[in-house]
Amino acid sequence: MVDAALEQIKLLESLDFNLIKISLKAFDVPATIQAYRSMASKIPYPMHLGITEAGLPRTGIVRSAIGIGILLYEGIGDTIRVSLSANPNEEIDAAFEILKCLNIRQHGPILVSCPGCGRSEIDIIGLAESVEREMKGIQRTIKVAVMGCVVNGPGEAKDADVGIACSKSKAALFRKGNVVGTVTGEDNFLSALMAEIERL
Template identity: 60%
Template sequence: MRRKKTKKVWVGKVGMGGGVPISVQSMTKTDTQNVSATIKQIRKLENAGCEIIRVAVPNRKAALSLFKIKREIEIPLVADIHFDYRLALKAVDSGVDKLRINPGNIGAQWKVKEIVRAAKERKIPIRVGVNAGSLPRDLLTKYKKVTPPALVEAALRQVRILENLNFTEIVISLKAFDVPTTVKAYQLISKKTNYPLHLGITEAGLPEAGSVRSALGIGILLASGIGDTIRVSLTGDPIQEVRVGYEILKSLNLREHGPTIISCPTCGRCEIDIISMTKKVERKTRNIQAPIKIAVMGCVVNGPGEAKDADVGIAGGKGYGLLFRKGKVLGKTKEKDLVDALLNMVEDLRKERRRGSLMHRY
């Protein structure tokens, strides 16, 4: 898969664009003024592998919380601000690693200049973007409705404001609920600019439907080489956004992260409770960071062969099951002990990989 090479910008310690790995980000769902709840949620997200976190900054009190939040977290912090340039200045002062603003909403040009001056001084990028729901009125009149070219024109308008102030540390997003519109808009803008693109389907819905919509929209773009960072927006726990984000990247072999579970759909040959076994394996392994492929297969006849790509796996029989590694059968165990035997193999592999990565590091 060839990726379009965009300009590289830095969001704290995380690179974006220029061919570096595609990052997974999320947004907190707490009230930013509630510092302890926000820090708690960000730490949980860090443990799940979130690499950049954005917080809403709707008022001065929220802006004043940023300093405390920033000191307590490891991952880069992005401040999401609308309209009030003073909030953006406060956020930059608090040490945030990126601003999400639309300069067109900030008002007088001197206010935008102030923000740009502060961002330049601290060397932090700005993400500009359009949401289909907030397309400027003149563009709605010109294009009659939300169309991909309308979204692109709106985003480029924001970009030009920054470029005219000699600011080019820019990331762009163009989000809509409608997947084909979003995909087309990103494809169009990707031809017109070289700035890194932040991908997402906005207001995607509850986790099940939202994950499908996001996987399709983000996936189509990534598969054609477009996109430098992703955020899956779900009406639900932000941890799920991160998990789904990695599943999308892993499905396209763009990132490795934590366990990948290969489980069969079960069929008439299956004589074990594969669904509850797989759920248990998923629950028990979800906090592992090392990339491990784990197979949970329904029958000994086809299981090991169908899942030969897995690092470790089990295949059920009648009252017993097989343990296998990379398609090779290692042994047999009673059905009731099968999941625990698999979890032991996963743990051994995790330790092995950790030892390997430590040796590699020193």
């Protein structure tokens, strides 16, 4: 793949054309990473990153995040495309998440949520999904935490701008690890957190 691309570059350069961007996308993640690494040391042109035919969202996002993420972390790549068998909006969302995870570009809120454990007394997954839906229209970069217990929640998510740590009937609202209020009744947790987000 690298040799073929170098041949094409040589042809374009022989015609005094140098407005070139290189794409070496393939389905095989390790092969793609190796190709881009090899090419990065050989040419001065910008590179477009991606994993082609990555598949449906569940597996395609993982493949793309690993392939694109490793290269970006190494300083390789100028533009990216997440290719999924899905709505193009899902591709865009996945691309932004890759950039956010690497602190390359922040776009919209960052949701931190715990996986739940024996201390969790509420549907933490359902609450986190509801918070994510409610935050869809927010453009500013804020970190929001949804935690399943008041024992570890505020401490574990102390770098969150705002968060909620829940027990069965009561939740603590916190900012930067400091409790700023409490909410009674699981039905009120979502609205209370969203109101706290609005106050930021």
